[in-house]
Amino acid sequence: MRFLSSFIILFWMTLCAKLFSIQVFQGKTYQKTLIAQSQRKEKIPAERGNIFDRNGNALTRNIAHYTISVNPQIISNKNALASFISNLTKKSKQFYLKKLNSNKKFEFLERNILLSQAQVELVHKFESLNIKKSYRRSYPHGPIVSQIIGYNDTDGRGISGLEKDYDTELLGRSGIAIKSKGWKGKFQSRSGLPFTAPIDGSDITLTIDIDYQSILQEELIKRKKETEAKSAMGIIMNPQSGEILAMSSVPSFDNNSFSQYPISQHHSKVLTDQFEPGSTFKIVAATASLAENKVTLEQEFSCENGKFDYFGSVIKDHDPYEQLTISQIIKHSSNIGIIKIAEKVGSSSIYKYAKLFGFGTPTNFDMAGETAGKIKPEKEWSRISIGQISMGHEVAVNTLQLAVAFSAIANNGFLIKPFIINKIYNRNENSEQKTLSSVKRQISSEDKIIKIKDMLRQVVLDGTGTEADIKGWEVAGKTGTAQKYIDGKYSNDHFISNFVGFFPASKPEILSVIVLDEPKSPLHWGGTGAAVAFNRVMKRIINMDDSISPPMKQGKENAGDLLTFSKKKKKLIDKQIPFALSTKNIQEQIKVPNVIGKSLKTAIRILSNAGLKVKVNGSGKVIDQFPKPGKSNNNSKLCILTLE
Numbered sequence: 001m002r003f004l005s006s007f008i009i010l011f012w013m014t015l016c017a018k019l020f021s022i023q024v025f026q027g028k029t030y031q032k033t034l035i036a037q038s039q040r041k042e043k044i045p046a047e048r049g050n051i052f053d054r055n056g057n058a059l060t061r062n063i064a065h066y067t068i069s070v071n072p073q074i075i076s077n078k079n080a081l082a083s084f085i086s087n088l089t090k091k092s093k094q095f096y097l098k099k100l101n102s103n104k105k106f107e108f109l110e111r112n113i114l115l116s117q118a119q120v121e122l123v124h125k126f127e128s129l130n131i132k133k134s135y136r137r138s139y140p141h142g143p144i145v146s147q148i149i150g151y152n153d154t155d156g157r158g159i160s161g162l163e164k165d166y167d168t169e170l171l172g173r174s175g176i177a178i179k180s181k182g183w184k185g186k187f188q189s190r191s192g193l194p195f196t197a198p199i200d201g202s203d204i205t206l207t208i209d210i211d212y213q214s215i216l217q218e219e220l221i222k223r224k225k226e227t228e229a230k231s232a233m234g235i236i237m238n239p240q241s242g243e244i245l246a247m248s249s250v251p252s253f254d255n256n257s258f259s260q261y262p263i264s265q266h267h268s269k270v271l272t273d274q275f276e277p278g279s280t281f282k283i284v285a286a287t288a289s290l291a292e293n294k295v296t297l298e299q300e301f302s303c304e305n306g307k308f309d310y311f312g313s314v315i316k317d318h319d320p321y322e323q324l325t326i327s328q329i330i331k332h333s334s335n336i337g338i339i340k341i342a343e344k345v346g347s348s349s350i351y352k353y354a355k356l357f358g359f360g361t362p363t364n365f366d367m368a369g370e371t372a373g374k375i376k377p378e379k380e381w382s383r384i385s386i387g388q389i390s391m392g393h394e395v396a397v398n399t400l401q402l403a404v405a406f407s408a409i410a411n412n413g414f415l416i417k418p419f420i421i422n423k424i425y426n427r428n429e430n431s432e433q434k435t436l437s438s439v440k441r442q443i444s445s446e447d448k449i450i451k452i453k454d455m456l457r458q459v460v461l462d463g464t465g466t467e468a469d470i471k472g473w474e475v476a477g478k479t480g481t482a483q484k485y486i487d488g489k490y491s492n493d494h495f496i497s498n499f500v501g502f503f504p505a506s507k508p509e510i511l512s513v514i515v516l517d518e519p520k521s522p523l524h525w526g527g528t529g530a531a532v533a534f535n536r537v538m539k540r541i542i543n544m545d546d547s548i549s550p551p552m553k554q555g556k557e558n559a560g561d562l563l564t565f566s567k568k569k570k571k572l573i574d575k576q577i578p579f580a581l582s583t584k585n586i587q588e589q590i591k592v593p594n595v596i597g598k599s600l601k602t603a604i605r606i607l608s609n610a611g612l613k614v615k616v617n618g619s620g621k622v623i624d625q626f627p628k629p630g631k632s633n634n635n636s637k638l639c640i641l642t643l644e
Helices: 002-025 027-038 078-089 093-100 117-125 161-165 167-171 210-227 278-291 326-332 335-345 347-356 385-390 399-410 446-462 530-544 600-609
Strands: 039-044 061-070 107-113 129-138 158-160 175-181 187-189 203-206 231-237 244-250 300-302 307-310 313-316 323-325 395-398 414-416 421-426 431-434 439-442 476-486 489-503 510-517 613-617 622-626 638-643
Touching: 061 117, 078 093, 078 107, 078 117, 093 107, 107 129, 117 129, 158 161, 158 167, 161 167, 210 231, 210 244, 210 510, 210 530, 231 399, 231 530, 278 326, 278 335, 278 347, 278 385, 278 399, 278 446, 278 476, 278 489, 300 335, 307 335, 313 335, 323 326, 326 335, 326 446, 335 347, 335 385, 347 385, 395 399, 399 414, 399 446, 399 489, 399 510, 446 476, 476 530, 489 530, 510 530, 600 613, 600 638
Parallel strands: 613 638
Antiparallel strands: 039 175, 061 107, 061 129, 175 187, 203 421, 231 244, 231 510, 300 323, 307 313, 414 439, 421 431, 476 489, 489 510, 622 638
């Protein structure tokens, strides 16, 4: 009996000690285990910031997707649940019954599907179902702006273009919610449990105008096909501010399905591809000669009747000339003439002004991937380098560098920093960071640069660039044709055709560079290949955008007042679908206004104010309309416009 009593006492003492140990020494461990079993930490996705063009048009969208999961072991009426999900997704009921009859404790019923808010609320009513929200990136303009925007990986991180370059700003920070296990094992949010709200990413507004971008892309595709070129590149910028208004290279790709396209089409060749520019580089020697007072406007140079032996190399001009002034040399793009000027100026000055124009150095653009270009240090030049470089050989540039260099001519002598990021808006802090125009340096005095600008105007008026001229708009520019350097020698049938132009010449607000890679003869010349695309792009922009005004007339030439870009938000127009532009009350009979000869935007505004719907065919200015002007329209209230 005594033994039994001792045993019982010892047992209870051991049990108490164990309970004491569990409660005091191991309590926290068991508590953590219990909490881990009854609570779960869930990530709340932040919405990635969106990217917009300069007028507020969305270039990216975040589409909410949902994942539905379940524990099949806790479902009592599997037949009813299968019917509900089947009605939701339109998949067969048997598809879901198979998942619900699984022996597993976890099954995905659907992953990353699109649901309306009403459908989401219905799913929430089934307490046995778990639903998780995530965002997927969509690109409404696809190939038009894909090389600029780039794309994300499956985790929503940027891996190309601006999506990658500004991933930190766009990404945001996920929130955290602690959920506790409730009825049927479903984890639910409850008051009192820790919760951290997500912080959405910042929105980015670009300097890009999607209308300009669309026009540029379309015309590059068209000209590439016409000339049978390997590729085509183009850029449009404001030479006064440095804002990039459009930037494209073709072939391009669709960033909604980027894996279906070769990686070579994913990047912007405007930034990455460098080439010998040919005669567009002649502005360096021309500017150096005037800035250093080595050449006068009246001075003539012998152009050797179109053929010149230059230290054993035969230099030819497209047409034979005898005596030409510097202005005539630029106008006719004489290789012999520019070599004579460069020799007079000297290698040190040629190298100096090439660097002043920004060649051989990155522009510090706010997108990654820009090449530096190439110009050899002066000490590495051969005896003929000064002549070759003055013609645009033995150097390499990218399209952006060429645009920036000519901008210094257009704005009377200032090298500016180009930029594509207009502003970054932090939604959470309600703060905005805006990019300001930045001048790097002055190339030369204004009076000297204006003389170069006048020469470029003559190029377009009656020189090599006449195909770029637009009557009444004072276009200035320069053609460039360069033989490609292949297998250690300059090719006779592989060329780079390029043209740089701006308008109005007196004080431009639009500058564009067009580059064609290996167009077929006879369209390989800068004046017959690239200049044509420039002309088409600019005409379409002029006809489309009423905010651009032609220069004021002054005698035979135009004095040229400033182009002004409208700050009003523009809307893209679906030209295939009639759309209402006014919701105001309309009387029974509407007199149709006359919009023939008007630009598209003006016509839409006039007809909208009259309470009419619009359907558009073509592009450019209005050449016809139905109903005719002055007619009553009391039925469909639809006006059909025919454009050029």
